[in-house]
Structure formats: structure tokens, C-alpha cells
Amino acid sequence: MPQRASVMTGPRRPLEIRDFDDPELGPGETWLEIEASEVCGTDVHLFHGRLAGVPWPIIPGHVSVGRVRETRGPGVDATGRPLAEGDTVTFFDVVGTCHRCFHCSAARQPNLCPHRRVYGITFSALEGLFGGWATSMRLTADTSIFKLPEGLETADVIGGGCGLFTGFGAVERSELRPGDTVVVQGSGPVGLAAAAFARVRGCGVLVVIGDPDERLDLATAMGADVTLSVSRTSGPDRSARVADLTEGRGADVVIEASGNPAAIPEGFALLRDGGTYVVAGHYTDVGPVSINPHLDINRKHATVKGRWGTELPHVSRALNLLARHRLPFARVIGGEYGLEETNRALADVERLAVTKAIIVASRDRATQAEGAGRG
Ligand SMILES: [Zn+2]
Ligand SMILES: [Zn+2]
Missing domain, CATH: 3.90.180.10 (Medium-chain alcohol dehydrogenases, catalytic domain)
Incomplete structure (x- = not known):
């Protein structure tokens, strides 16, 4: 045939x-x-x-x-x-x-x-x-x-797709420590995977910023404690909320998975002094954005990391965790074509x-x- x-x-x-x-x-x-x-x-x-x-x-x-x-x-x-x-x-x-x-x-x-x-x-x-x-x-x-590891169906894996491995890689690159407060910017497949693996890695409070509501519900299913709609809240609202959750300090780790340039200055604003910012959502060039090197990086003593490409160990270890923790990625599938x-x-x-x-x-x-x- x-x-x-x-x-x-x-x-x-x-x-x-x-x-x-x-x-x-x-x-x-x-x-x-x-x-x-x-x-x-x-x-x-x-x-x-x-x-x-x-x-x-x-x-x-x-x-x-x-x-x-x-x-x-x-x-x-x-x-x-x-x-x-x-x-x-x-x-x-x-x-x-x-x-x-x-x-x-x-x-x-x-x-x-x-x-x-x-x-x-x-x-x-x-x-x-x-x-x-x-x-x-x-x-x-x-x-x-x-x-596929025992217990995993096709839908579990393909519901995460490549975002599964990109999100895993972003969490690994953040070197987040158990108990760290994490903010994930973006609730698409990469953001959902970053949230799920941050939770599995033992993060403390986990905040996901995104839209629409269906995706925010999925973020909750992946382990988010707080979800913030990007359309129904302002940048200052979100900063205030993250400050409330962290005694005013900001998040230990911020992972950018939205692909929106405007997320970058906001990510720095949400990050605590001495925190780590991983940018994993900008896989194509969607343009520049301005940041303040003094306030955002130097004075903040920030660690800023990019994440390019998936590596082989991300696939094997993400699949293991997917099977072990029964992460509900099959639910992410919105349509078959x-x-x-x-x-x-x-x-x-x-x-x-x-x-x-x-x-x-x-x-x-x-x-x-x-x-x-x-x-
Ligand atoms: Zn892809
Ligand atoms: Zn080579």
C-alpha cells in the first residue's frame, strides 16, 4: 500500500x-x-x-x-x-x-x-x-x-508532544531546589510541561500565568497552586500577587514559556533578588524588548539562562516521570485531525x-x- x-x-x-x-x-x-x-x-x-x-x-x-x-x-x-x-x-x-x-x-x-x-x-x-x-x-x-514505558498510552505522550521535553529541559536548566517558589509564564504545551515537572521536582508555591481559562484549568491539573489570567489581570496585579506569596521578595525561579516579548520585563519584575530566570519560549524571533541591565540583572544579582533544543536525556527522563506520576497530558489534546x-x-x-x-x-x-x- x-x-x-x-x-x-x-x-x-x-x-x-x-x-x-x-x-x-x-x-x-x-x-x-x-x-x-x-x-x-x-x-x-x-x-x-x-x-x-x-x-x-x-x-x-x-x-x-x-x-x-x-x-x-x-x-x-x-x-x-x-x-x-x-x-x-x-x-x-x-x-x-x-x-x-x-x-x-x-x-x-x-x-x-x-x-x-x-x-x-x-x-x-x-x-x-x-x-x-x-x-x-x-x-x-x-x-x-x-x-513507551509500562502504563503509558499514545495519548499521554502525544498530548505533551515536544513541549513535554522542552518544559522538562527548562526546569532542569533552572536548577530549582525543593521548596522554591516558581512562576511559569505561559500556559501552552511548554508552560504546562514546565509546571508539571516543577511540581514533580518538589517546588513550593507554583504560579502559572496564561490564558484562556481552559489552559489555566490544565495548569491546575498539572499542579499549579495559583493561576493568573494574562487578559484579566494587569502586570502590576500579577507582581503584587507574586509579592504577596513570597513575603515581598518575588519568585526564586521564573520560567518564560509564552513566546511573548512583553513577558521578559515582567519576568524580571517577578523574580526575587538572586533568583534564576530561564527563557525557553522564544524559539523564533518575535522581536526585541527593552530591559534595564542595572535593575533587572546586575543589581538583582539574577541568573539568566536560555534553553535551546532538546537533549536526549530529557526524553528518557521526562517519559519516566510521565509514567511514574501519571501526569494528565492526554487531557491537553483538544482535537484530532x-x-x-x-x-x-x-x-x-x-x-x-x-x-x-x-x-x-x-x-x-x-x-x-x-x-x-x-x-
Ligand atoms: Zn515542537
Ligand atoms: Zn557536533
Whole structure:
């Protein structure tokens, strides 16, 4: 049976369905039948042409869950568990890290390797099935595959999607200590994951700032003690509330996951003297904002950190915590879309109609069958 994929041919051009041959596996490679992929904020930015160097046309979809159809790999997953045909797996969406460049070797920051490639973003559809908005994917020999831990369903993982690993990475980078007061700016998938993992790591009071109400309810489900609507409160209201919760000091840790430049000066205002600010929401360039270096950084004795890219250990450890603490990410899924509905999925994510939209290729067959039934 030929494979199908939803292909993004260029910025702001409607996605189209294209047929592909079955993957022909080389040594070490794996053929995955995709059960679900996700729409993340990056896909919306891709659609609007806000990422540089995209090898159009592409098959979007970086984080995905699927069933192993065939594998010519080592027979174990990235954690050493036996891996066989029929297993349900996810995978680290970054491949091609060179292990030799300055960042890989001397600096030990492989997330900055210039050779790394990301499924669904930096592979062209002309190279084959290397994105998740498809019936199948071909995973290269250097792909780190993870069998879903016991008790985890596809929806638990894909409901978090890539935000799960970005949020995990942001919390890790904050080095938050048990009992620390944490403010998360943003209640999208990255903010929800940052909140969930901050809670699991043992934070004290946890505040999430965001919108709309449905997302704030999810933040509460992830462990937030206080949620503040960004539209119904002012910046000074939010500062006063965080000051109330911290004897006037401000939060020990602030994690920016909103992608809004205006969040940055507010984040500094919410941070206590000597606190740590992690900026993880600005994956695309949405413009500058002014801060006061004296007040916000120098005098505040602030630690300010960026967080670029997911690293392999984030995936394995986030999956472990997801399973162990039964974090309710399946609830984040707001809508399922077939390959023929990806344009609508992108539009719904952009206007915040759903928190997490997932792409389920098998829905097309179901929809067609329903149509035939009605006919
Ligand atoms: Zn490298
Ligand atoms: Zn993403």
C-alpha cells in the first residue's frame, strides 16, 4: 500500500496530500507506522515562514508515536529494553549530531551542534518519509527510539508532544531546589510541561500565568497552586500577587514559556533578588524588548539562562516521570485531525482554539468510511 503524507510546500501555502513509496530500510533503520503526531507552535511558525533554511517541501511533525513495522536496528531501544516489531514507541526527534565539532566534544553541548537535524523541520519531503504527518516514517540508524514505558498510552505522550521535553529541559536548566517558589509564564504545551515537572521536582508555591481559562484549568491539573489570567489581570496585579506569596521578595525561579516579548520585563519584575530566570519560549524571533541591565540583572544579582533544543536525556527522563506520576497530558489534546485536515489543525492551534492538536492518519480512512456509510 502506498504511504501518504501531508506536505507543506512553502510558507502560507495550503498543505497537500502526497503519496510515497514504502520506506526501503538501510542497515540500522526502522519503519514506523505513525499512530499520532502533533501540531506544535513551531509548525505554525514554519507555516508562516518564520524559520530560516527550511528545505521545502517538508512533511511536518517532529514528535510522534508509532508502531514498529520493521526494524533493522540493534533490537533494543535507547534505554536497552528489547525492541521488536509491533512495539509502540516514540523517538528523540534530533539526529545527525556529529560528536566531533566544538559544541559536541569540547563544550559538551550537543544541542548546539551545527550538524543536527530535526525530523519534520530540516528534512525535505524529497528525501522521503521523515516527518510525522504521514502514515509511516523512516527512522535513520542514529535515531534514539524509546519504547513507551509500562502504563503509558499514545495519548499521554502525544498530548505533551515536544513541549513535554522542552518544559522538562527548562526546569532542569533552572536548577530549582525543593521548596522554591516558581512562576511559569505561559500556559501552552511548554508552560504546562514546565509546571508539571516543577511540581514533580518538589517546588513550593507554583504560579502559572496564561490564558484562556481552559489552559489555566490544565495548569491546575498539572499542579499549579495559583493561576493568573494574562487578559484579566494587569502586570502590576500579577507582581503584587507574586509579592504577596513570597513575603515581598518575588519568585526564586521564573520560567518564560509564552513566546511573548512583553513577558521578559515582567519576568524580571517577578523574580526575587538572586533568583534564576530561564527563557525557553522564544524559539523564533518575535522581536526585541527593552530591559534595564542595572535593575533587572546586575543589581538583582539574577541568573539568566536560555534553553535551546532538546537533549536526549530529557526524553528518557521526562517519559519516566510521565509514567511514574501519571501526569494528565492526554487531557491537553483538544482535537484530532486526519492528514486531510492539517490546514484546519494549524489554524485552530494558531487561534488557540485547542491547546494540543494531534494528527492521526488513520482518521482519514475512518472519515471516508463514515462518508461511504452515509452515502
Ligand atoms: Zn557536533
Ligand atoms: Zn515542537
